[in-house]
Amino acid sequence: MTAPIRIGMVGGGFMGRVHRMAQRLDGEYQLVAGAFSADPDKARSSGEALHLDPDRVYTDFATMAEREAAREDGIDVVSIVTPNHLHAPIARAFIEAGIHVICEKPLAVSLEEALSLRALVKKHGVQLLLTHNYSGYPAIRRARELVRQGALGELRLVQVDYAQDWLSEAGNEGWRGDPTLAGPAGALGDIGTHAWQLADYVVGQDIETLSADLHTFVPGRQLDDAAQAMLRYRGGARGRLSVSQVSPGNNNRLQLAVYGSRGGLYFDQESPETLWFAELGEPMQRLSRNGPGSGPADQHASRVPAGHPEGYLEAFAQLYRDFACHLRGELPADVTLPDVDTGCRGLAFVEAMLASARADSAWTALAYPEE
Amino acid sequence: MTAPIRIGMVGGGFMGRVHRMAQRLDGEYQLVAGAFSADPDKARSSGEALHLDPDRVYTDFATMAEREAAREDGIDVVSIVTPNHLHAPIARAFIEAGIHVICEKPLAVSLEEALSLRALVKKHGVQLLLTHNYSGYPAIRRARELVRQGALGELRLVQVDYAQDWLSEAGNEGWRGDPTLAGPAGALGDIGTHAWQLADYVVGQDIETLSADLHTFVPGRQLDDAAQAMLRYRGGARGRLSVSQVSPGNNNRLQLAVYGSRGGLYFDQESPETLWFAELGEPMQRLSRNGPGSGPADQHASRVPAGHPEGYLEAFAQLYRDFACHLRGELPADVTLPDVDTGCRGLAFVEAMLASARADSAWTALAYPEE
Amino acid sequence: MTAPIRIGMVGGGFMGRVHRMAQRLDGEYQLVAGAFSADPDKARSSGEALHLDPDRVYTDFATMAEREAAREDGIDVVSIVTPNHLHAPIARAFIEAGIHVICEKPLAVSLEEALSLRALVKKHGVQLLLTHNYSGYPAIRRARELVRQGALGELRLVQVDYAQDWLSEAGNEGWRGDPTLAGPAGALGDIGTHAWQLADYVVGQDIETLSADLHTFVPGRQLDDAAQAMLRYRGGARGRLSVSQVSPGNNNRLQLAVYGSRGGLYFDQESPETLWFAELGEPMQRLSRNGPGSGPADQHASRVPAGHPEGYLEAFAQLYRDFACHLRGELPADVTLPDVDTGCRGLAFVEAMLASARADSAWTALAYPEE
Amino acid sequence: MTAPIRIGMVGGGFMGRVHRMAQRLDGEYQLVAGAFSADPDKARSSGEALHLDPDRVYTDFATMAEREAAREDGIDVVSIVTPNHLHAPIARAFIEAGIHVICEKPLAVSLEEALSLRALVKKHGVQLLLTHNYSGYPAIRRARELVRQGALGELRLVQVDYAQDWLSEAGNEGWRGDPTLAGPAGALGDIGTHAWQLADYVVGQDIETLSADLHTFVPGRQLDDAAQAMLRYRGGARGRLSVSQVSPGNNNRLQLAVYGSRGGLYFDQESPETLWFAELGEPMQRLSRNGPGSGPADQHASRVPAGHPEGYLEAFAQLYRDFACHLRGELPADVTLPDVDTGCRGLAFVEAMLASARADSAWTALAYPEE
Structure with a gap:
C-alpha cells in the first residue's frame, strides 16, 4: 500500500x-x-x-x-x-x-x-x-507542443498581455504594494513574471534584448502598476509584453498570441478550454481541451472530457500532479515544469526590465544566467 | 480537532x-x-x-x-x-x-x-x-437568486438545450445503450434529466404539461439519442427542452435561457464563469462569477476570484461541500440541494416524456408526486 | 452604354x-x-x-x-x-x-x-x-452549399430560433399588432416566416408534419408574440422552430443549427461573418466569409474581403443584385432566390402552424402546394 | 427638387x-x-x-x-x-x-x-x-462620446493593435510593396495609419513621444511588414500601437482598448456592432449599436436598429454621408471627420515612427504640425 x-x-x-x-x-x-x-x-x-x-x-x-x-x-x-x-x-x-x-x-x-x-x-x-x-493549463501544454512540432513554422511574433483591474484605485495593495516585502517590481513582479513565463514556456526561445517602460498611475503607490516592453528574440522573432493592474473590466485577462511563417495560436486564460489555431490560409480552428484537435500534451494534463470545463485550480493542481510524478521519476520526457532555473531566468527578465526602464527604455540585453 | x-x-x-x-x-x-x-x-x-x-x-x-x-x-x-x-x-x-x-x-x-x-x-x-x-455552478446559483428576487419579472419563456456529439456513431454507448442497465430513457435519461433539473432549479416553477418527441437516429441503437419537448408551466410560462447526443461539434453544450417580463438570463455550461443578464431596455451585462455583478449565491459557491476560472469539477465539488455543511446543519437557508425529492420529480418528468412520446406527442400532465 | x-x-x-x-x-x-x-x-x-x-x-x-x-x-x-x-x-x-x-x-x-x-x-x-x-447572407449561402455537397452527411436535426425583445411590453406593435393589416399570425408571421425560410433554404428538405404551440404573453395583444414547433422532415430529420418577440436582451437573434451524421453547422445572424462548421471528430472551424474555408457560394455573395464585415444591408442588397442578374438571365445556376413559390410554401407553413396550435398541438401535415 | x-x-x-x-x-x-x-x-x-x-x-x-x-x-x-x-x-x-x-x-x-x-x-x-x-463605425463614435463625457475618468492606457495575415508570404504586395509607390512605410503606412487614427479619434489626446520598432519578416520585401511602438501621451496616459500583416489567422483584426481611472472600453473591428464598456467595479456591458446603451453619436451613424448588423461598408458610407452634410453646413457640431489636418498629423506619426526605429527605438517626439 x-x-x-x-x-x-x-x-x-x-x-x-x-x-x-x-x-x-x-x-x-x-x-x-x-x-x-x-x-x-x-x-x-x-x-x-x-x-x-x-x-x-x-x-x-x-x-x-x-x-x-x-x-x-x-x-x-x-x-x-x-x-x-x-x-x-x-x-x-x-x-x-x-x-x-x-x-x-x-x-x-x-x-x-x-x-x-x-x-x-x-x-x-x-x-x-x-x-x-498558467503553464499547467492543457491548452498551454498543447500550444507548446504545436510550436515544438513546427506547426507554426518559423516564429515571428510573440505577444503576451496581462490585464487586471483590482489596483485601479489605491488601497488594495497589501504586501504587494510594499517594496520591502514584494521586491522592486510591482505589477511587473506580480503578473509580469507570469506573462513572461507563459510566453517563455510556449515558444521555448530566449529573448535577446528588450526595451521597457514602467509606470505608476495611482498616486501614492510605490511600485509600478503597469509595464510594457518590446521584445527581440534570439531566433529572430519580435514581440511585446504588457501588464496592467489598472485596466477596468479585466478580471484576470492573460492572453498569448504567437505567429509564425505557417500558422498562428491564440489563448485567453479566462477561456482556458480553448486554444485557437490557424494554419496559414486555412480556417481558424477551435481546439478543445482533450477533444477534437487535442494532442498528447493536453490529454496528459486533462482529467475530464472536452466540454466539462477545467480551470485555474486544475491547472494549478497539474503542476502538483506533475511534480509528484517527477519525484517518483515517472514524468513523461516531454513535460517540462517551471523549476529553480525558470526562477532565475524570471528574475533576469525582471532585472532587465527594470534596467531598461531606468535607462529611458534603451534596448537591454536579457542575459539568462547559464546553468 | x-x-x-x-x-x-x-x-x-x-x-x-x-x-x-x-x-x-x-x-x-x-x-x-x-x-x-x-x-x-x-x-x-x-x-x-x-x-x-x-x-x-x-x-x-x-x-x-x-x-x-x-x-x-x-x-x-x-x-x-x-x-x-x-x-x-x-x-x-x-x-x-x-x-x-x-x-x-x-x-x-x-x-x-x-x-x-x-x-x-x-x-x-x-x-x-x-x-x-450543474446546479453547483456559481452562475446557476446566481441565476436562481436573480429569478427569486424578481429581477426577470413574471417568467415567460424557459429554454434549455443540451447537445453532445459522442453518440453520433454507433459503438460508444456502453451500459448507457442497454435498457436493462440504463432504464427506458437514453439521451433523455442521461442528459435530459440534467437539462430538466437545471431549468427546474433556476426557475423554481413546476411544468404543468408537456408535449414530447423522442427519436433514435443511429441504426441499431435501442434507446433514444435525441429528444425534445414543448413545455407549459403552472405559472403561465412556456418553454422547451431539447437534448441530443448526435450533434457534431458539441462537446457538452448545456444552455439555459430564461425570459421574463422585465429581463432575461443566459447561461452556457461550456463558459460557466459568465452569466449573461439583461434588464429590459438596458445593455446586456456579463456577470462574472464572484466578481462585478455577483451576489451572495455565487459568492457562496466560489473558491477563487473572478477571472480565475472554476469549472465542472468545482461545481461538482460544490454539491459535496454544501452537503457536508448540510450534514453539520450549517447550510445557509437559501441554498437548495438536489435531493431524493428532486430525484422523484426527475423520474416523473422522464415518465411524462415517455408517455407523451408514445401518445404521438399529446400534451401530458407532469404530476410531480407530492411529498 | x-x-x-x-x-x-x-x-x-x-x-x-x-x-x-x-x-x-x-x-x-x-x-x-x-x-x-x-x-x-x-x-x-x-x-x-x-x-x-x-x-x-x-x-x-x-x-x-x-x-x-x-x-x-x-x-x-x-x-x-x-x-x-x-x-x-x-x-x-x-x-x-x-x-x-x-x-x-x-x-x-x-x-x-x-x-x-x-x-x-x-x-x-x-x-x-x-x-x-437572411438568405442573402454569404454564410447562409455557404451553409446551403455545404449541405448540398453532403458535408454534413445525412441530416438529423434542424434547429432554428429567432428571438427579439421589442414587443416585451405593449405599445410598439403598430400595424403588426392588427390582424386586419398583418394577417392572422403575429410573431409567427413577422419573424417565424423568416426562421422557416432560413432553415428551408439551407436544408433543402421539406417538413412533413409539425406540432405547434402559440402564445400571447402581453395582455391586450391580439396576435401571438411567441410561437414554437417540433418538426419532422420527409427525409427523416427532426427539428424545432421557435420565435419570440418578448425575449429581453435579444435585439434580433436568429440562429440556425443543422446536424447530420458527419458534421454540424451553426449560424448566428448577429455575427453573420462567421459560419461554424465541424466535421465529426474534428475541431470546430470558423469559416470566414470570403476567406479561409469559403466556397463559391459565399464568394459570389461577397463584396469585400474577409474581416471587412458585411451585414444586414449587404445581405438585403444581395437579393437585389441577384435578382438583377436573374432578370438579365445571368444568375449562376446554383443560386436560388426566394420567389413566389417560396411565398406559397411559407404561407402553407403559417397555416399549418395555426392549424396545429388550434388542434392542441396535434401533428399537422405541412402540405406544400405543388407547382 | x-x-x-x-x-x-x-x-x-x-x-x-x-x-x-x-x-x-x-x-x-x-x-x-x-x-x-x-x-x-x-x-x-x-x-x-x-x-x-x-x-x-x-x-x-x-x-x-x-x-x-x-x-x-x-x-x-x-x-x-x-x-x-x-x-x-x-x-x-x-x-x-x-x-x-x-x-x-x-x-x-x-x-x-x-x-x-x-x-x-x-x-x-x-x-x-x-x-x-474605421472612424465611421457607430461603436467608435460612441466610444469617442463616452471618453469625451468622462465616462472613463482620467485616461491611463491606450492600446491599439491591427493584425492581418495576407502578407505572411511573399508575392501579394502589389504597389504596396514598392516604396516608390507606397512611400517609405509598409504595414506602418497601410494599416498603422488606421490604427493611429482610430486611437487618436477616440481618445482625443496627443501622443507626446514614442519608441518604435519596425521589422520585415518576409525575405525580399522592401518595406516593414510589422511595426510596434510604446506611446506616451501628453495627458499622462501610456499606450502601445502594434501592426502586423504577417499574423496567420487574422483577417483584419483591428482592436482598441482604452482604460481610465473610472472605466474601460474595448472594440474589435471584426465585431463592430458591439462596444464593450465597464465602469470600475460594475459588470462589463455590451453596448449594442443603436440599441440599449447607445447614445447620440452612434445613433447618428446608424441606419438600422440594433441586431441588424452594419459593417465596413456602412462605416465607409458614414464618412461620405457626414461629408455631404458637412458640405451643406448641416453636420452636427460634435461630429468630427478626418480631414487634411488629420492627414498631416498621421504623417507626422509615420515619420516619428520611422525616426525612432532608425534611432534604435529612442523616444522620439511626435510634434504634430500646428494648424
Missing part, C-alpha cells in the same frame, strides 16, 4: 488556500504540517481547521524545517506561499534540510538571491517547483 | 474518478472504504491505488453496508457511481444501514422505485444528495 | 428605407417612381427627398401601375414595402401590368391569396422576388 | 469599388465622371460599366480636373483612390480647380507633401475628407 506524498506548508492567506486545493485534487499529497502564522493562536486554529496534528503546527519556518527533517514521518515536500521577500530564506532552510520545495513565484526578490538558491538546490540534490500555474 | 467526513464509494469508472476529485477538493471528506468492482483483484488494486485499508475494500455493496455500519469508525456517507439500474438497490442497502447517500442521477430507473427510496429515506432519517452537478 | 434597372416603390417607413439602400448599394437599380403615401403632401415630399420627377410620384398604386406601364421609360420592377394585407393587391396590379415584383414577406395574408398570385405570375410571365433577406 | 452631389473618381481597383458602394448607399452622391485608368480602352469600359457619359471618362486626372471645373454641371467632389504616391499630385490638381476632395489614406507620402496640401486647401477654401473609414 503506497501512500500520498507528505507535504507541509509555510504561509497562509488566499494563495495558501489555492495551494491546498491544488494539493488535494488528485490525491497525490497529504498535508501533515504547517507554519501558517507567527501568531500561536492563529497557527493553532489554522492547524485545527486542517485536521493537523498539533505537534506539527509551527510558528516559525526554521523550527519546522528542523523538526520535520528529524521525524521519520517528516514531510517530503514543503509548499511556500508567503510574501515574496520570504521565499528565498524559507526555501533555503528546507533545501538545507533536504526537503523538496514547491515555491510561489517569483522565486526571490533579486537575481542574486535566486542564483544562490539554484546553487543550493544543486548542492543538496532536492527538487524545486516554481508555481507558474 | 475535527475530522473530515468518512466516505465510501460503490462503483468505478469515469464518474467514480470525478466524484473522488469532488470529494477531495475542499478537504471535507476522506475516502476510507469502497466496493469498486465485483472482481476481487480489480477491487484490491483500486483500493491500493487509493491508499485504502484492504479490510475496507469490498466486492459487494451489501457486505460493505453491513460491515461499515457495524464499525465504530464506519463511513458516514456512501457515494454511488454505478450504472443506473443499481442506484436504487444500493441506496436502499445503505439507507437501511443508516448511512447517508450521495447518488448519481437519475435516482432510479422508474418513478415507482424512486418513490420507494423517498419513503425509505424519510423512515430512516438519512440525507440523500443527488449529484445534479 | 447600359443603364440601371428602373425601379419604383410602393410603401414607406423603415422597410422602405432599407429597400432603397439595398437597391442603391450595387448600382444595379435606379429609383424613378413611387407611391410612398396616400397623402399628396407626404407623397410629394418623399419624392422630392429622393430626387424623383414629380410626375412619377403617385398617391395610389393602381394609377402608378397603369401609368408606369404606359411610359416608354416606365419602371421595370416595383418594390412593395407596405403592411402585409396590401402585398397581394398591389402585386396583382403590377403583375397584370407586366411589371416584375420585389415583395416584402410574407407574400400574402393567406395561402389562397398567395396561390392566386402564383398563378398570375405564371400567366403574365413576370418574375417575383420575395425579400427573405 | 434637390439633387445628389456630383462626384468624380480618380483611380480604380478594389478601393475604387469600395468607395463607389460607399457613395451610393445613402443616395447622397451621383458618380458622373472618372479617370479610372490611363489606358483608354480600360477607362472606356469602366465608364460604360458605371453608366457614365463617355465625354466624362478621362485618361488623366489633370484633364479631368480642368474640364470638370469648366463644366456648369461639373463635379462638386473628387474621390481619389490611387496608390499613395499619387494622392498629393491629384489632390493638388482638384483643389486648385476649386473641387472638394475625398482622399484615401495616407494623405501623402511625406509630411512635407501633406503640409503643402494643407496650405493649398486653406488657400482655395475647399474641403478635404480623408477616408479613415
Whole structure:
C-alpha cells in the first residue's frame, strides 16, 4: 500500500488556500504540517481547521524545517506561499534540510538571491517547483507542443498581455504594494513574471534584448502598476509584453498570441478550454481541451472530457500532479515544469526590465544566467 | 480537532474518478472504504491505488453496508457511481444501514422505485444528495437568486438545450445503450434529466404539461439519442427542452435561457464563469462569477476570484461541500440541494416524456408526486 | 452604354428605407417612381427627398401601375414595402401590368391569396422576388452549399430560433399588432416566416408534419408574440422552430443549427461573418466569409474581403443584385432566390402552424402546394 | 427638387469599388465622371460599366480636373483612390480647380507633401475628407462620446493593435510593396495609419513621444511588414500601437482598448456592432449599436436598429454621408471627420515612427504640425 506524498506548508492567506486545493485534487499529497502564522493562536486554529496534528503546527519556518527533517514521518515536500521577500530564506532552510520545495513565484526578490538558491538546490540534490500555474493549463501544454512540432513554422511574433483591474484605485495593495516585502517590481513582479513565463514556456526561445517602460498611475503607490516592453528574440522573432493592474473590466485577462511563417495560436486564460489555431490560409480552428484537435500534451494534463470545463485550480493542481510524478521519476520526457532555473531566468527578465526602464527604455540585453 | 467526513464509494469508472476529485477538493471528506468492482483483484488494486485499508475494500455493496455500519469508525456517507439500474438497490442497502447517500442521477430507473427510496429515506432519517452537478455552478446559483428576487419579472419563456456529439456513431454507448442497465430513457435519461433539473432549479416553477418527441437516429441503437419537448408551466410560462447526443461539434453544450417580463438570463455550461443578464431596455451585462455583478449565491459557491476560472469539477465539488455543511446543519437557508425529492420529480418528468412520446406527442400532465 | 434597372416603390417607413439602400448599394437599380403615401403632401415630399420627377410620384398604386406601364421609360420592377394585407393587391396590379415584383414577406395574408398570385405570375410571365433577406447572407449561402455537397452527411436535426425583445411590453406593435393589416399570425408571421425560410433554404428538405404551440404573453395583444414547433422532415430529420418577440436582451437573434451524421453547422445572424462548421471528430472551424474555408457560394455573395464585415444591408442588397442578374438571365445556376413559390410554401407553413396550435398541438401535415 | 452631389473618381481597383458602394448607399452622391485608368480602352469600359457619359471618362486626372471645373454641371467632389504616391499630385490638381476632395489614406507620402496640401486647401477654401473609414463605425463614435463625457475618468492606457495575415508570404504586395509607390512605410503606412487614427479619434489626446520598432519578416520585401511602438501621451496616459500583416489567422483584426481611472472600453473591428464598456467595479456591458446603451453619436451613424448588423461598408458610407452634410453646413457640431489636418498629423506619426526605429527605438517626439 503506497501512500500520498507528505507535504507541509509555510504561509497562509488566499494563495495558501489555492495551494491546498491544488494539493488535494488528485490525491497525490497529504498535508501533515504547517507554519501558517507567527501568531500561536492563529497557527493553532489554522492547524485545527486542517485536521493537523498539533505537534506539527509551527510558528516559525526554521523550527519546522528542523523538526520535520528529524521525524521519520517528516514531510517530503514543503509548499511556500508567503510574501515574496520570504521565499528565498524559507526555501533555503528546507533545501538545507533536504526537503523538496514547491515555491510561489517569483522565486526571490533579486537575481542574486535566486542564483544562490539554484546553487543550493544543486548542492543538496532536492527538487524545486516554481508555481507558474498558467503553464499547467492543457491548452498551454498543447500550444507548446504545436510550436515544438513546427506547426507554426518559423516564429515571428510573440505577444503576451496581462490585464487586471483590482489596483485601479489605491488601497488594495497589501504586501504587494510594499517594496520591502514584494521586491522592486510591482505589477511587473506580480503578473509580469507570469506573462513572461507563459510566453517563455510556449515558444521555448530566449529573448535577446528588450526595451521597457514602467509606470505608476495611482498616486501614492510605490511600485509600478503597469509595464510594457518590446521584445527581440534570439531566433529572430519580435514581440511585446504588457501588464496592467489598472485596466477596468479585466478580471484576470492573460492572453498569448504567437505567429509564425505557417500558422498562428491564440489563448485567453479566462477561456482556458480553448486554444485557437490557424494554419496559414486555412480556417481558424477551435481546439478543445482533450477533444477534437487535442494532442498528447493536453490529454496528459486533462482529467475530464472536452466540454466539462477545467480551470485555474486544475491547472494549478497539474503542476502538483506533475511534480509528484517527477519525484517518483515517472514524468513523461516531454513535460517540462517551471523549476529553480525558470526562477532565475524570471528574475533576469525582471532585472532587465527594470534596467531598461531606468535607462529611458534603451534596448537591454536579457542575459539568462547559464546553468 | 475535527475530522473530515468518512466516505465510501460503490462503483468505478469515469464518474467514480470525478466524484473522488469532488470529494477531495475542499478537504471535507476522506475516502476510507469502497466496493469498486465485483472482481476481487480489480477491487484490491483500486483500493491500493487509493491508499485504502484492504479490510475496507469490498466486492459487494451489501457486505460493505453491513460491515461499515457495524464499525465504530464506519463511513458516514456512501457515494454511488454505478450504472443506473443499481442506484436504487444500493441506496436502499445503505439507507437501511443508516448511512447517508450521495447518488448519481437519475435516482432510479422508474418513478415507482424512486418513490420507494423517498419513503425509505424519510423512515430512516438519512440525507440523500443527488449529484445534479450543474446546479453547483456559481452562475446557476446566481441565476436562481436573480429569478427569486424578481429581477426577470413574471417568467415567460424557459429554454434549455443540451447537445453532445459522442453518440453520433454507433459503438460508444456502453451500459448507457442497454435498457436493462440504463432504464427506458437514453439521451433523455442521461442528459435530459440534467437539462430538466437545471431549468427546474433556476426557475423554481413546476411544468404543468408537456408535449414530447423522442427519436433514435443511429441504426441499431435501442434507446433514444435525441429528444425534445414543448413545455407549459403552472405559472403561465412556456418553454422547451431539447437534448441530443448526435450533434457534431458539441462537446457538452448545456444552455439555459430564461425570459421574463422585465429581463432575461443566459447561461452556457461550456463558459460557466459568465452569466449573461439583461434588464429590459438596458445593455446586456456579463456577470462574472464572484466578481462585478455577483451576489451572495455565487459568492457562496466560489473558491477563487473572478477571472480565475472554476469549472465542472468545482461545481461538482460544490454539491459535496454544501452537503457536508448540510450534514453539520450549517447550510445557509437559501441554498437548495438536489435531493431524493428532486430525484422523484426527475423520474416523473422522464415518465411524462415517455408517455407523451408514445401518445404521438399529446400534451401530458407532469404530476410531480407530492411529498 | 447600359443603364440601371428602373425601379419604383410602393410603401414607406423603415422597410422602405432599407429597400432603397439595398437597391442603391450595387448600382444595379435606379429609383424613378413611387407611391410612398396616400397623402399628396407626404407623397410629394418623399419624392422630392429622393430626387424623383414629380410626375412619377403617385398617391395610389393602381394609377402608378397603369401609368408606369404606359411610359416608354416606365419602371421595370416595383418594390412593395407596405403592411402585409396590401402585398397581394398591389402585386396583382403590377403583375397584370407586366411589371416584375420585389415583395416584402410574407407574400400574402393567406395561402389562397398567395396561390392566386402564383398563378398570375405564371400567366403574365413576370418574375417575383420575395425579400427573405437572411438568405442573402454569404454564410447562409455557404451553409446551403455545404449541405448540398453532403458535408454534413445525412441530416438529423434542424434547429432554428429567432428571438427579439421589442414587443416585451405593449405599445410598439403598430400595424403588426392588427390582424386586419398583418394577417392572422403575429410573431409567427413577422419573424417565424423568416426562421422557416432560413432553415428551408439551407436544408433543402421539406417538413412533413409539425406540432405547434402559440402564445400571447402581453395582455391586450391580439396576435401571438411567441410561437414554437417540433418538426419532422420527409427525409427523416427532426427539428424545432421557435420565435419570440418578448425575449429581453435579444435585439434580433436568429440562429440556425443543422446536424447530420458527419458534421454540424451553426449560424448566428448577429455575427453573420462567421459560419461554424465541424466535421465529426474534428475541431470546430470558423469559416470566414470570403476567406479561409469559403466556397463559391459565399464568394459570389461577397463584396469585400474577409474581416471587412458585411451585414444586414449587404445581405438585403444581395437579393437585389441577384435578382438583377436573374432578370438579365445571368444568375449562376446554383443560386436560388426566394420567389413566389417560396411565398406559397411559407404561407402553407403559417397555416399549418395555426392549424396545429388550434388542434392542441396535434401533428399537422405541412402540405406544400405543388407547382 | 434637390439633387445628389456630383462626384468624380480618380483611380480604380478594389478601393475604387469600395468607395463607389460607399457613395451610393445613402443616395447622397451621383458618380458622373472618372479617370479610372490611363489606358483608354480600360477607362472606356469602366465608364460604360458605371453608366457614365463617355465625354466624362478621362485618361488623366489633370484633364479631368480642368474640364470638370469648366463644366456648369461639373463635379462638386473628387474621390481619389490611387496608390499613395499619387494622392498629393491629384489632390493638388482638384483643389486648385476649386473641387472638394475625398482622399484615401495616407494623405501623402511625406509630411512635407501633406503640409503643402494643407496650405493649398486653406488657400482655395475647399474641403478635404480623408477616408479613415474605421472612424465611421457607430461603436467608435460612441466610444469617442463616452471618453469625451468622462465616462472613463482620467485616461491611463491606450492600446491599439491591427493584425492581418495576407502578407505572411511573399508575392501579394502589389504597389504596396514598392516604396516608390507606397512611400517609405509598409504595414506602418497601410494599416498603422488606421490604427493611429482610430486611437487618436477616440481618445482625443496627443501622443507626446514614442519608441518604435519596425521589422520585415518576409525575405525580399522592401518595406516593414510589422511595426510596434510604446506611446506616451501628453495627458499622462501610456499606450502601445502594434501592426502586423504577417499574423496567420487574422483577417483584419483591428482592436482598441482604452482604460481610465473610472472605466474601460474595448472594440474589435471584426465585431463592430458591439462596444464593450465597464465602469470600475460594475459588470462589463455590451453596448449594442443603436440599441440599449447607445447614445447620440452612434445613433447618428446608424441606419438600422440594433441586431441588424452594419459593417465596413456602412462605416465607409458614414464618412461620405457626414461629408455631404458637412458640405451643406448641416453636420452636427460634435461630429468630427478626418480631414487634411488629420492627414498631416498621421504623417507626422509615420515619420516619428520611422525616426525612432532608425534611432534604435529612442523616444522620439511626435510634434504634430500646428494648424
